[in-house]
Amino acid sequence: MATNYFKNYxxxxxxxxxxxxxxxxxxxxKEMEKITDAYFSISKSHNFISELRSIRKHYQGRxxxxxxxxxxxxxxxxxIYLKREDLNHTGAHKLxxxxxxxxxxxxxxxxKLIAETGAGQHGVALATAAAYFGLECxxxxxxxxxxxxxxxxxxxxxxxxKVVPVSHGLKTLKEAVDSAFGAYLQDPENxxxxxxxxxxxxxxxxxxxDFQRVVGIEAKEQFSEMTGELPDNVVACVGGGSNAMGxxxxxxxxxxxxxxxxxxxxxxFEVGEHAATMSYGKPGIIHGFKxxxxxxxxxxxxxVYSVASGLDYPGVGPEHSMLKDxxxxxxxxATDDETIDAFYELSRLEGVIPALExxxxxxxxxxxATENPRQSxxxxxxxxxxxxxxxxxxxxxxxx
Ligand SMILES: *Cc1c(COP(=O)(O)O)cnc(C)c1O
Numbered sequence: 001m002a003t004n005y006f007k008n009y010x011x012x013x014x015x016x017x018x019x020x021x022x023x024x025x026x027x028x029x030k031e032m033e034k035i036t037d038a039y040f041s042i043s044k045s046h047n048f049i050s051e052l053r054s055i056r057k058h059y060q061g062r063x064x065x066x067x068x069x070x071x072x073x074x075x076x077x078x079x080i081y082l083k084r085e086d087l088n089h090t091g092a093h094k095l096x097x098x099x100x101x102x103x104x105x106x107x108x109x110x111x112k113l114i115a116e117t118g119a120g121q122h123g124v125a126l127a128t129a130a131a132y133f134g135l136e137c138x139x140x141x142x143x144x145x146x147x148x149x150x151x152x153x154x155x156x157x158x159x160x161x162k163v164v165p166v167s168h169g170l171k172t173l174k175e176a177v178d179s180a181f182g183a184y185l186q187d188p189e190n191x192x193x194x195x196x197x198x199x200x201x202x203x204x205x206x207x208x209x210d211f212q213r214v215v216g217i218e219a220k221e222q223f224s225e226m227t228g229e230l231p232d233n234v235v236a237c238v239g240g241g242s243n244a245m246g247x248x249x250x251x252x253x254x255x256x257x258x259x260x261x262x263x264x265x266x267x268x269f270e271v272g273e274h275a276a277t278m279s280y281g282k283p284g285i286i287h288g289f290k291x292x293x294x295x296x297x298x299x300x301x302x303x304v305y306s307v308a309s310g311l312d313y314p315g316v317g318p319e320h321s322m323l324k325d326x327x328x329x330x331x332x333x334a335t336d337d338e339t340i341d342a343f344y345e346l347s348r349l350e351g352v353i354p355a356l357e358x359x360x361x362x363x364x365x366x367x368x369a370t371e372n373p374r375q376s377x378x379x380x381x382x383x384x385x386x387x388x389x390x391x392x393x394x395x396x397x398x399x400x
Contacts, residue, residue, distance in 0.1 A: 003253060004161060005253060006246075006249075010202060010205070010206050010318075010319075010320065011200065014036075014201070014202020014205070014206065014322070015202075015318075016205070016284070016318045016319045016321070016322035017288070017322045017325065017326075018290065018322075019290050019291050019318035019319070019321040019322050020202060020205055020281070020289050020290060020291070020318030020319070021201070021289060021290055021318075022201030022202045022289065023201070023285050023288050023290070023296075024201050024288040027185060027246045028181065028185060028201075029201075031161060031184075031185070031188045032201055032202065032203065034188075035203060035207075036109075036190070036202065036203040037053070038104065038108055039093055039104065039203055039207055040089050042104060042107045042108070043080050043210070047197065048103065048107060049103075051103060052099070052100060052103055053101070055099050055132075056096075056099075056140060056214060057102055059089060059097065059099075059132065060088055060089045060095060060096070061087065061088065061089055062088065062214065062218065063218040063222065063348070064083065064084045064085055064087045064088050064215075064218070065084045065087065065222070066081055066082070066083050066084070066218075066219055066222040066223055066226060066378070067081065067082045067084055067188055068080075068081050068226070069081065069082060069346075069349070069350050071349040071350060072345065072349045072350055072366075072369075073344065073369065074249065075345075075349060076369040077370055077372075077373030078368065078369030078372055078373055078374070078375055078376065078377050079227075079376040080365055080366075080369055080371075080376075080377050080379065081223065081226075081231070081376065081377065081379065082378075082379050082380075082381040083215060083218075083219040083222075083247060083325070083351070083360075083378060083379070083380045084352075084381055085131045085215060085243065085380060085381055085382050085383060086352070086354065086355070086381050086382075086383050086384035086385075087244070087384075089128070090124060090125055090128050091355075091383055091384040091386065092121060092125070092355065092382055092383030092384070093215060093242065093243040093257055093380075093382045093383065094121055094122055094125035094187075094196065094242070094248060094383075095125045095128060095129065096180070096211055096212050096214055096215065096241060096246065096384055097154060097173070097207075097208045097211035097212055097242060098122075098125040098128065098129040098151075098194065099129050099132070099211075100127035100128045100207070100211030101126075101128060101192070101194040101195075101196070101207070101208075101211070102126070102132070102135060102193070102208075103133070104207075105133070105135060105194075105309070106133050106135070106193045107180050108192065109122060110135070110190060110191060110192045111135060111136055111190045111191065112135060112136040112137070112138060112153050112187075112190060112191040112192070113126055113129070113130050113135050113136070113137045113138070113191070113192060113194050113380065114138045114139075114140070114180055114183050114184045114191050114192070114193050114194070115138075115140070115180055115193065115195065115196060116139070116140045116141065116173065116176035116177045116179065116180040116196075117139050117140070117141050117145070117152075117173075117176065117196065117249075118141075118142075118145055118151065118172065118173035118176070118225075118309060118310075118313075119145070119309035119310050119311075120145070120149040120151075120152025120155075120156070120261075121140070121151060121152065121196075121310055121383075121387075122196030122197075122199040123139040123141065123152060123156050123163070124152050124155045124159070124160065124169075125159070125196075126139065126194055127139065127155070127156045127159035127160065127161035127392045128198075128362075130159070130160070130161060130216055131159050131160055136162075137159075137160065137161035137162065138154075138161070138162045138164060138180075138183060138191075139156055139161050139163050139164065140164045140176045140177075140179040140180040141153070141163055141164070141165065141166060141176050141185065141266070142165075142166045142168055142170070142171040142172040142173060142175055142176050143165050143166065143167050143171040144170070144171040144172050145171075145172055145176070146163070146165055147168055148400055149307075149309075151387070152387070158215055158237035159175040164179065164183070166178075166179045169270065170174070173313075174301070177180065177287055180193065180357065181193065195208065196240065196242075196294055197239060197240025197241060197242040197243045197313075197317065197321060198212075198240055198242045198271035198317035198318075198320075199240040199241070199246050199287060199289065199291070199313075199315060199316075199317050199318075200289060201287075201288035201289050202286055202289070205289065205317050205319055206320050207391050208242050208245075209242070209245045209246070209249060209317075209319060211251070212242050212243065212245055212246030212249075213246060214246070215243065215246035215247050216246055216247045216248065216249045216250025216251065217250055219247055219250065219378060219380075220250040220251065220330050223378055225304070227376065229258055229300070229376075230251070230254055230256065230257050231251075231257055231347075231364075231376045231377065231378035232256075232257065232258065232372070232375035232376050232377070233257070233258045233259075233260060233367065233368055233375060233377045233378070234247055234248060234251050234257055234258070234259050234260070234279065234377075234378045234379075235260045235262060235361045235364055235365045235373070235377060235379045235380070236248065236260075236261060236262065236361050236379070236380040237261075237262045237264075237308075237311060237357050237358055237360040237361040237380075237382060238261040238263050238278075238311070238316060238320060238331070239263060239275075239308075239311040239312070239315055239357065240315070240316065241261070241316055241319070241320045242317070243380050243382040244320065244380065245259050245317060245320070246379075246380070248261075248323075258330065259323075259328065259329040259330065260329070260330050260331075260332055260364060260368070261278070261320060261329050261330070261331045262331075262332055262333065262334050262360045262361050262364040263275060263276045263277060263278055263279065263311070263316075263331060263332070263333050263334075263360075263361070264276060264306035264307070264308060264311045264312070264333065264334065264336070264339075264360055265279075265333035265334060265335040266305050266306050266307070266333075266335065267305065267334055269337075271294075271302050271303070271393070272283045272302065272303040272304065272305060273305055274304070274305060274306070275304035275305065275311055275312045275313060275314065275386045276294075276333045277291075277292050277293065277294050277313070277314060277315060277316045278292055278316060278320070278321075278324055279333060280294060280330065280372075281293045281294045281295065281314070281315075281316075282295070283320060283321070284301075285299070286301055286314065286315040287315065289315075289318055290318060290321075291315045291316050291317065291318050291320075291321045292315070292316050292320075292321045292324065293315050293316075294313055294315075295314070301314040301379075302314055306336070307336040307339060307356055308339065308355070308356035308357040308359070308360060308388075309338070310356075310357040310383075311354070311357050312360070314369060320330075328373075332364055333364075334360040334361075334363035334364050338360070338363040339356060339359045339360050339363050340392065341363065341399075342354075342359045342360075342362040342363035342366060343356060343359040343362075343385065343388075343392060344358070344399045345362070346362050347385075348399075352381070353384060353385035353386065354383070354384065354385050355382060355383035355385050355387065355388060356385065356388045356391075356392070357382055357383055358380075358381045358382045358383055359378075359385070361379050361380060361381070362381070364380060365377045365379045
């Protein structure tokens with residue numbers, strides 16, 4: 001792995017080797033270039049960094065702890081540790097980049113934050129950031145998702161955001177993205193588009209990664225302090241890939257740390273039954289950037305499914321796509337059933353109810369622990385499971 005990694009990737013045009021870039025209409029390209037310039041000049045400034053640090057500490061409650069799972073490790077072997085992003089304000093890692101994006105918006109004098117949301121998690125995090133900074137917030141959401149994700153819709157409204165229903169096409173995430181970009185282009189002077197993961201056109205994959213790096217920086221220091229060494233294995237779930245990039249970024253140059261990105265194998269390997277982009281996808285273009293993509297013969301994104309709605313995306317961040325080709329990160333999978341088992345194991349052995357997204361990472365960590373009883377495993381627990389409990393009980397019931 002090159003030293004100077006973060007200076008080399010992405011390059012000037014936003015490419016991570018062949019992935020990333022920005023494949024968008026010229027009017028949108030102009031706005032992206034303005035955001036890129038602003039990001040480089042503002043986000044490296046002393047004032048910006050001190051303000052973000054203060055927010056992380058006093059508002060978000062960072063650093064989040066690293067926690068050793070005693071009972072889980074005793075049962076499965078290995079030494080399993082969790083980076084507790086479930087204890088970050090709002091209960092997941094997403095607020096890390098939303099506060100960064102909103103702070104940038106404030107420095108740019110913007111009045112409104114615009115985004116799309118699928119399951120509603122990104123919408124809630126962004127609505128939280130908007131409330132903190134006193135900015136308007138407009139969240140575009142497919143009508144199908146609005147019905148499915150009712151509690152998150154209510155949360156966004158309580159936080160003062162406007163939820164815009166999207167009623168064309170399949171009425172889900174893809175249409176919501178188009179609608180949000182459309183709204184942004186109507187008033188790019190006063191508004192800013194805030195993406196929810198390390199995806200989309202340059203500069204978003206870089207910006208979101210940089211705002212999530214705090215997770216890895218903290219975790220590396222905490223783990224070393226607790227154990228006197230680096231973890232043998234670092235595991236994170238991958239939807240778009242923001243929580244995974246956050247923790248992996250601190251260990252990329254430590255060749256002795258094995259890195260695992262866990263994607264959802266869902267119900268089966270049939271098209272439409274999983275979202276294991278790295279296992280079954282090939283390079284293509286979605287939402288203005290190039291990445292591994294689950295696609296049909298025409299290059300259209302395939303339907304995807306996961307028990308964790310935060311992971312059902314047919315693409316993946318461009319940086320992950322590059323790290324797969326470089327073989328620096330191993331991309332593996334966990335099925336729905338393995339995920340539900342891990343959800344209950346962590347709840348009952350440690351008193352921590354994980355988000356179903358994060359439970360994918362836990363599921364793979366349990367496999368690693370069984371196979372490598374002498375090794376340490378650091379899992380990024382990206383979020384808490386309160387949002388999932390009704391669904392799990394209704395669909396799966398209590399474990400036998
Ligand atoms: C959204 C979400 C994810 C997936 O997004 P990434 O960008 O892949 O991190 C994972 N875990 C939780 C708790 C989420 O809310």
